[in-house]
Amino acid sequence: MRILLTGGCGFIGSAVIRHILHDTRHTVLNVDSMTYAASIEALENSPASEGYSFSQTDILNTEALDTLFQKFQPQAVMHLAAESHVDRSIDGPGTFVQTNVVGTYSILEATRRYWLKLDKQDQSEFRFHHISTDEVFGALGPNDPPFTETTPYDPRSPYSATKASSDHLVRAWFHTFGLPTFVTNTTNNYGAWQFPEKLIPLVTLNAIEGQELPVYGKGDNIRDWLFVDDHAKALVKAVERGKPGETYAIGARQPRSNLDVVQGICKTLDLLLPDSAGPRERLIRFVNDRPGHDFRYEIDPTHAEHALDWAAEHTFEQGLKRTVQWYLENRNWWENIRKRHYAGHRLGKKV
Numbered sequence: 001m002r003i004l005l006t007g008g009c010g011f012i013g014s015a016v017i018r019h020i021l022h023d024t025r026h027t028v029l030n031v032d033s034m035t036y037a038a039s040i041e042a043l044e045n046s047p048a049s050e051g052y053s054f055s056q057t058d059i060l061n062t063e064a065l066d067t068l069f070q071k072f073q074p075q076a077v078m079h080l081a082a083e084s085h086v087d088r089s090i091d092g093p094g095t096f097v098q099t100n101v102v103g104t105y106s107i108l109e110a111t112r113r114y115w116l117k118l119d120k121q122d123q124s125e126f127r128f129h130h131i132s133t134d135e136v137f138g139a140l141g142p143n144d145p146p147f148t149e150t151t152p153y154d155p156r157s158p159y160s161a162t163k164a165s166s167d168h169l170v171r172a173w174f175h176t177f178g179l180p181t182f183v184t185n186t187t188n189n190y191g192a193w194q195f196p197e198k199l200i201p202l203v204t205l206n207a208i209e210g211q212e213l214p215v216y217g218k219g220d221n222i223r224d225w226l227f228v229d230d231h232a233k234a235l236v237k238a239v240e241r242g243k244p245g246e247t248y249a250i251g252a253r254q255p256r257s258n259l260d261v262v263q264g265i266c267k268t269l270d271l272l273l274p275d276s277a278g279p280r281e282r283l284i285r286f287v288n289d290r291p292g293h294d295f296r297y298e299i300d301p302t303h304a305e306h307a308l309d310w311a312a313e314h315t316f317e318q319g320l321k322r323t324v325q326w327y328l329e330n331r332n333w334w335e336n337i338r339k340r341h342y343a344g345h346r347l348g349k350k351v
Helices: 011-023 062-072 085-091 095-117 119-127 157-177 199-206 227-243 257-272 302-308 318-331 331-340
Strands: 002-006 027-031 052-055 076-079 127-133 182-184 188-190 213-216 224-226 247-250 256-257 284-287
Touching: 002 011, 002 062, 011 027, 011 227, 027 062, 052 062, 052 199, 062 095, 062 119, 076 095, 076 227, 085 095, 085 157, 085 256, 095 127, 127 157, 127 227, 157 182, 157 257, 182 227, 188 227, 188 318, 199 213, 199 257, 199 318, 199 331, 213 257, 224 227, 224 257, 224 318, 227 247, 247 302, 256 257, 257 284, 318 331
Parallel strands: 002 027, 002 076, 027 052, 076 127, 127 182, 182 247, 188 224, 213 284
Antiparallel strands: 224 256
């Protein structure tokens, strides 16, 4: 299968490309505009693969997209390009509207123009796979059942609102125009090559350097965690098996409170790199909560597990150890990011 993938130099996109090229016979065109969070290094040896090609293109550039579609002749689109950090969406929501909403419209229309010119057989086999988040469903209370594919939308942040908008566009293009689209929604991802503004890499790097570890509120907000390599496998199975008009909620059944996660990172680092000053839990500091902080996210992945013949392979403890070990072994990568783009300061304090 020839797959046009947007956002392939991002955290999840690069994991998908690594999996495609290492474990499948598919070929991939990586379309990425190379924003602050993009990393060519995350592709590892992918650029040397015969099945890989790259175009530094903004998905808002409709003319460039039309050219890429005609040259590459994809049989599927995997749309991962997105602004994804909630705190940044509080500081600057406009960028999120442009990339997540207008950008999704742009790639949908480019896909539709291309798809309409295909013969009937190729049209029926074509897929547009939109990758989204569980945050579009809003927040769960302590005793609420996990999100499923039929949970009503209730986004609470500029980030989740723009992702919800993009999900609705994708479904509208299926129902109105017949474009064979489907959506996957997932939980919090973590793993190697994640930009260090997100919780697990941020806490890991601060703990390595002996800095304070800020935890919002009381640290009792709960997230359902999924190791990114497991997610990448699910996404490729989805583009291979996904049915137009469907939704697949992908998760690992591994909810943890933010405090549990931070304490787990501290304990893992204490084992891998002991600190002479003592256990790293001493560095934890509780800070004012961010505006609109959702209490709990959790997904019931039963439908996706059955439909895609997939289940997460890593426990949270296994994935966390692999992740922390990776950051210990790749200091040059994240130290350069901290010098050039993001020094580990708190974002999202605007109200």
